Amino acid sequence: MDFSVSKKIETIVEMINEFVDRELIPLEPEFLVKDFRSMLPVLKEKQAMVKKMELWAPNFPVECGGMGLSLLEHGLVSEALGRSPLGHFVFWCQAPDAGNVEILHMFGTDEQKQRYLNPLVQGDIRSCFSMTEVDMPGSNPVMLETTAVKDGGDYVINGHKWYTSSADGSDFAIVMAVTNPEASPYLRASMILVPTNTPGFNLVRNIPVMGHEGNDYLSHAEILYQSCRVPQENLLGPEGQGFVIAQERLGPGRIHHCMRWLGICSRSFDLMCHRANYRVITPKGKTLGTQQTVQNWIAESKAEIDAARLMTLNAAWQIDQNGAAASREAISTIKFVVANTMNRVVDRALQLHGGLGMTDDTILAFFYRHERAARIYDGADEVHKMSLAKRILRSYEGRTIK
Structure with a gap:
């Protein structure tokens, strides 16, 4: 490699x-x-x-x-x-x-x-992606209640979505809806393009996240599709291929997320080290950086960031070489490893800043409240771990280990 x-x-x-x-x-x-x-x-x-x-x-x-x-x-x-x-x-x-x-x-x-x-x-318009549903498990995209029923030359969409990111300010949504209810689970849903000014596309609210309501950049919206009618020409890709298309989207998307999280790690680590060097904690001028606990945090953070970065670059390289489907194990692994690394590094940096870390006078509180969701969206940690473990165990079936 x-x-x-x-x-x-x-x-x-x-x-x-x-x-x-x-x-x-x-x-x-x-x-x-x-x-x-x-x-x-x-x-x-x-x-x-x-x-x-x-x-x-x-x-x-x-x-x-x-x-x-x-x-x-x-x-x-x-x-x-x-x-x-x-x-x-x-x-x-x-x-x-x-x-x-x-x-x-x-x-x-x-x-x-x-x-x-x-x-x-x-950059003339924005878009949103409408898959996650209120009453269905977001980590299982084959479980959907939203339907798109053909009527004449149209699809009529009905359903209840939330965490439709950036819906506020978007010009169109890509909606996952069941079009083939009698098909096998992985062939039931399709992706459909829905302009957000279509009658029946109802933005109920921007969901408050940890006390902060989103806006047209950070919003996670709740959407009601009520007899929302769009032409069948708005079907994206073949009918019944919504799950397949979603996998094409989510694999590379997890690389984007993981590398962004590593950027957050880098910024938080810089702030942590600066604080450790300059925050005086005794009358004789000792700084936070002289404390063994702080030194452990810095050493552990450095090692964890470097390891997570190499894993992510390796996964990106594998996708470039072999495609997302062949790189599923690497993608699952980085998703939970990098998310947890970021959460630990941000938490340590915030702890090191004490009361200042709880305020918006640094970027750390923003990172803390907005990035906790990294362990949930695009597949919760537990789902990725379970999926990875199953694939690993299958690879050992029929093998003799001495």
Whole structure:
């Protein structure tokens, strides 16, 4: 395996890190206290700067207007952008738009690409992904109650979704709904494009997460589909292939997430080390960094971050070489390992900052409340562990071990 990085990518990552430090981190205090919409004018200015630097949409295909980076290359970019919650939005590779672009590019018709894909890549519109349901287990995408029934030349969609990320401010949703109820479980659902101004698409609320209500960037919306009618031409990919398409989306998406989480680890680790060196705790000038517990936290965090990073780069390399299906074990492994690494590192950094860590005077409290969900979405830790263990045990069936 080869994780070597070209000089071009090294230069790109350096440029992004410099941009994040100079242009985005200074905006974070405003981001933490203001409505996101009020920041859009200044963020649009930053996006224009990114386009001039030719760093726009790093993971999107070149023919769509992106940079066309490989998954491994984009992973390195995502790590740099993850150091600030504004990074992915300003460089236009944020979830759920990134995953929606990937499946539109792979499965969309020419008409769908013209209407949805091209303006999405250019940053003219936003999108959301509507799969998780209130009364169904989110980690099992074959269990859905939302239905899309054919009526004339239309689908009529009825169902109750939540955690439809970024629905507030989106122009269209990609909806998972049951179209073939008599088929086998993995062939029942389809993906359908639904403009959010369609009658029957009802945004009930932005779900408050740990006391903070989302906005059009961070929202996780509850949606009611009530006789929501769209043309059958809005079907994305073949009918009954919703589960298959979802797997194509989720595999690479987990690399994006994991590398973003490693960027959060990096930022939190920097803050931890700085605090350890400069926070005086005794009249004689001893600092937090002189304490063995703090030294253990720093050493453990460094080792855990490095290990998680190598695992993630290896998984990205495997997907680039062999595809997501052949890399399932690596994908499952990094999903729970990196999520837990991030949660531990952020928790240690927050603990080290004491009362300051609980405030929004640093970015740590934001990371703590928004990233705890990493161990739940895109498959809960326990589901990934169980799936991984089953595959490992199957590989030992019929083998003689001496």
